[in-house]
Amino acid sequence: MIPKSYEKMHVDFPEFMQAYEAMGKAARESGPLSVREVALVKLAISITAGLEGGAHSHTRKALQAGCSGDDLRHVALLTAPTIGFPTMMRAKSWVEDVLDK
Numbered sequence: 001m002i003p004k005s006y007e008k009m010h011v012d013f014p015e016f017m018q019a020y021e022a023m024g025k026a027a028r029e030s031g032p033l034s035v036r037e038v039a040l041v042k043l044a045i046s047i048t049a050g051l052e053g054g055a056h057s058h059t060r061k062a063l064q065a066g067c068s069g070d071d072l073r074h075v076a077l078l079t080a081p082t083i084g085f086p087t088m089m090r091a092k093s094w095v096e097d098v099l100d101k
Contacts, residue, residue: 040062056097059094
């Protein structure tokens with residue numbers, strides 16, 4: 001599920017979006033992490049940055065990369081010492097939003 005606003009950016013600013021996506025691809029391919037590991041890291045980044053849409057998106061991408069629901073819940077739990085329990089609970093609910101569908 002790609003958000004409509006993201007699709008609209010492709011229509012309105014195709015060159016910008018090509019460059020943006022190329023940067024993401026280059027970042028993913030610039031190191032030794034597997035697709036699965038990258039997916040888990042991106043979820044953790046979205047959670048700690050407080051990005052609900054990003055957490056939803058990266059939960060879906062992590063599932064596609066072969067991660068289990070338990071893997072993704074573990075990522076959420078691991079954020080508690082850094083971002084605090086209430087914030088982790090909010091983020092875990094974002095993961096559950098996707099897992100419950």
